[in-house]
Amino acid sequence: MCGIVGLISADGPERLASRVAAMNAAIVHRGPDDAGVHLAPGVGLAMRRLSIIDLSTGHQPMTTADGVALVFNGEIYNYRSLRAELETRGYAFRTQSDTEVILNLYHAEGMAAFARLHGMFAIAIHDQRRDELILVRDQIGIKPLYIARHEGELLFASEIKAILATLPCRPAIDPQGLWDYLSLRFMAPDRTIWAGIGKLGPGQILRRKLCSGDQSIETFWQADLTPGPFDIGRDYAREFADQFVAAVDSHIVAADVPVGAFLSGGLDSGAIVAAASELGHRAFHTFSISGDGAGGDDELPLARAVARRFGTTHHEIRMARSDYFDTLDDVVRAFDEPYGDATGAALYLLSQRASDHVKVALSGEGSDELLLGYTRAADLATLAKVERRYGPMPRPLLKLAARFVSPDRASIFRAMAEGGPGAYRRGMAAHIGWTISDAEKAAFWRGPDMVPSFDLVQGWYGLPDTAHPLAQSQQADFGTWLVEDLLMKADKMAMAASLETRVPFLHLPLVEWCQNTPMEARIGPPGQFRTKAVLRDYVATRLPDAVLNAPKRGFPLPIFPWFAERLRDAGGYVPISREFHNWISLEGLKPIVARACRNERRALEQLWGIAMFDRWCAVYAD
Structure with a gap:
């Protein structure tokens, strides 16, 4: 685990070396154990290393005798089996690292190598044989990789701050991104807050010819959560258990340092700890956090019960309001961009505590997105209602009706006119992270006219209209909310504390099994609605009853009540940055601020995202 940086430039050797060094210095927190640089005419690569595997001989960059140099951020969980295969093909190894496995596999198979890697990774390869720079991001998007083009140069890095470190000035804010x-x-x-800086997508490869500048991006893996047909002869619960336990085991054994886990009071992290214990991993640390005033949402007692059952060395943080708000500027610096998920600072504090004891922490991201953990019984009732009411209607009539109803309902009617009742979910564009509508933003927006965000989100519902509508929502969440919110948060907050997070639910073989399972394996058979049905079967005899029966809470911290108190103490919202006023009208914001001061949850969520943009402006843009 580390961070990588690099650039293609016409700079001379000294200037190139200086710029690569500045980029690498900007991400020292990602890898305080080691550093390495590869320089060649027109190209420079560098890395920072947090030593996890092969502590003594895993130095990067790694090179071949015929001119291939590689730097790599992440972990490969099937590297031992790949290594054994390569050895039978005549490849000799100098180290015990997974990095050398990637290097030799690429040498043997070229671009086909990357689809065979099970892990989380961002890879940069300078192949002098082909006069080419190659950038690769893992299939799920667990590790970020930012790219920028500037005056004919190509720059890349694990964090945006490394790119900013070598640009002559800060780029402009991207209005559509904001x-x-x-x-x-x-x-x-695909976007960042900065114009001209983007991201390589999950499962993508960028290839750039050094001399000609020709560049292409190809996708070597893409999620498809279309449910398969139910097979009465298959034991889905048993299959899931086998896949899940293998995923947890692979994430623990691929480390030469202590491993622990983040432990909430929920099913996902509890399942990870249960599997780790049953696999025989005994010296296991677990870490939990809550906040003063959490009340009935406090999950520490549930986490404590799981820790006791499996005999972990358990650590708890009880976070005060001042602890939370005092760390927000550090959180903003770590994210590089506006980030409106209020749990980021809590994860940052939890990661700091964990890094005092372990170098690797397992986390439960991905379970909800794979197994419909966000689904409610009401969603199924709505699906049935839509099917009954609109299924028999001719599609031309639905299209005509769209002209006479509200805009929100019209988009649903148009989607059904194109794809039938199953397409209504796409027409809703009911994305999990949606907090402010385009109409609400227009009341306080001071920037230029923008393409509606609704149109963007509607395009994320990419499964065929014949697919189950809940699967359509899964598909949208898996490629967007999961990658850009949850996984980005896990990477940025943990790496700011020099801690590696691993996500067993997103182990590629487990993902590929889950994405083809029928709806019955995700939410149970008709009449027996259970979110994450196969996971519930796994934990049913393993976790305490209090955990099994607890309602889903997300990350239950009293952040928004704290925020409302601060607003009332200040007499409303008071911006802290100058740049903020170029984009947001305080007059137009007054209705949201007033509702937030009254402790209305939706208004607090809306204002929190705006406030985090304000705080980001103060750190990066003023």
């Missing part, structure tokens, strides 16, 4: 952020509370895929 407009979409205000609705989503995270930056949309």
